[in-house]
Amino acid sequence: MPVPSGKAVRHWFVTGASGGLGRHIAEHALRHGDRVTATVRRAEALDDLRETYGDRLTVEILDLGRQAEVEAVVGATLRSGPVDIVVNNAGYAVVGAAEEMTVEQIRDQIEVMLLAPMLITRAFLKPMREQGGGRIIQISSMGGQIAVPTHSSYHAAKWGLEGFTESVSREVSDFGVRLTVVEPGGTRTGFASALRYTTETAAYRDNAVGRTRRLLEQAEADSFTGDPAKIAAAVYD
Numbered sequence: 120m121p122v123p124s125g126k127a128v129r130h131w132f133v134t135g136a137s138g139g140l141g142r143h144i145a146e147h148a149l150r151h152g153d154r155v156t157a158t159v160r161r162a163e164a165l166d167d168l169r170e171t172y173g174d175r176l177t178v179e180i181l182d183l184g185r186q187a188e189v190e191a192v193v194g195a196t197l198r199s200g201p202v203d204i205v206v207n208n209a210g211y212a213v214v215g216a217a218e219e220m221t222v223e224q225i226r227d228q229i230e231v232m233l234l235a236p237m238l239i240t241r242a243f244l245k246p247m248r249e250q251g252g253g254r255i256i257q258i259s260s261m262g263g264q265i266a267v268p269t270h271s272s273y274h275a276a277k278w279g280l281e282g283f284t285e286s287v288s289r290e291v292s293d294f295g296v297r298l299t300v301v302e303p304g305g306t307r308t309g310f311a312s313a314l315r316y317t318t319e320t321a322a323y324r325d326n327a328v329g330r331t332r333r334l335l336e337q338a339e340a341d342s343f344t345g346d347p348a349k350i351a352a353a354v355y356d
Contacts, residue, residue, distance in 0.1 A: 130154045130202045132193075134183065134239070135209025137164035140258060140303070143351035144206055149175060151355065156196045158183075158209070183209050183235035184227050193242040201250050205243050206354070207236035207280075208258040212273040214335055215317025216328045224317065225272050232276030237283055240298075244291060252295030256354060257284050259302045268327040269335070303350050311338040 131148045135141040136157035142165070145157045149172045157165060158181035165178050177199070179192045196202060210232050213224045240255050247253030262270060263277035281300050288298040314335055323329050 126152045128153055129204060130156070130200060131204045131206065132156045132158075132196055132202050132239075132243070133206040133208060134158045134181070134235075137161060140347045140350060141206070141208040142168075143347045144208065144354055145176070147348070147351040147355050148204075156199070156202070158192060183231045186230075186234070186238065189235055189238055190242070193239055197242070197246055201246065202243060203253055205239065205253070205255045206258065207239055207256070209235070210258070210276075211313050211315060212262075212270055213315050213317065214269045214332060216269065216320065216323045217271040219317035219320050219323070220272060221317075224315070228272040229276055229279075232273065233279045233283075236280055240284075240287065244287070244296065247296045248291060248294040253297070255284075255296070255298045257281070257298070257300045259300050261302055263300070263302055267331060269331045301350070301354060303345060311335065 129148070131145065131153055133141055133145045133148075133155060136145045136155075137159040141157070145155045145165075146168060148155050149168065154175045154177075155172075156177040156179060157168075158179045159165060160180070160182065162178055162180055165176065169176050169178065177196075179195070181192045182188050211228075213220060213228050236257060240257075243253065243255060247255075257280055259277050259281055262274050263281045266274045284298050284300050291298070316332070316336075319329070319332065
């Protein structure tokens with residue numbers, strides 16, 4: 120698909136673009152003539168977009184829980200040319216009482232939802248500073264403001280990311296680098312169907328943890344009403 124004439128082409132770097140909000144953001148940018156480097160777990164997830172938009176879309180396989188992969192993909196992206204906008208979007212939630220969570224579940228949640236976005240942000244700061252500006256967008260959620268039972272590690276990651284972002288934004292504002300936190304409400308992104316659950320402990324079955332777990336287990340993938348296409352358009356603007 121050709122780029123609209125007279126439009127300055129921006130380069131986006133979007134994580135978690137296989138589906139949901141990440142895919143909507145990537146597709147919206149492509150539709151408006153920009154370039155996108157999209158990270159996914161499965162390359163075939165974006166085959167249709169590659170067919171439509173050709174070499175304006177670069178797809179990178181990335182497991183955000185693997186620091187070496189994060190550094191390699193970001194490095195390759197920067198070598199391909201300047202990046203104007205970074206969107207840290209990928210994420211998921213572990214559901215269960217804090218007592219039930221394994222060390223591995225907690226570590227993976229923090230690595231994917233907090234450490235990876237921090238490392239990606241850090242990697243793009245110097246090139247953005249040297250090019251005179253850029254935008255880094257952190258996709259958070261209501262979970263970055265309020266807490267509910269069963270989501271303790273998710274909240275830890277989101278609150279940590281928002282604090283990190285606020286601090287860094289004050290460090291780099293003089294260089295034209297802007298950081299933005301986006302906190303969508305319930306959105307039709309398939310998030311509910313991607314939840315990961317702890318092994319339930321009987322003591323928690325009938326309290327707030329158990330009740331919240333049941334609600335989430337019964338939720339359908341499209342039970343939320345927020346429109347991801349509208350959020351993507353707002354992020355783009």
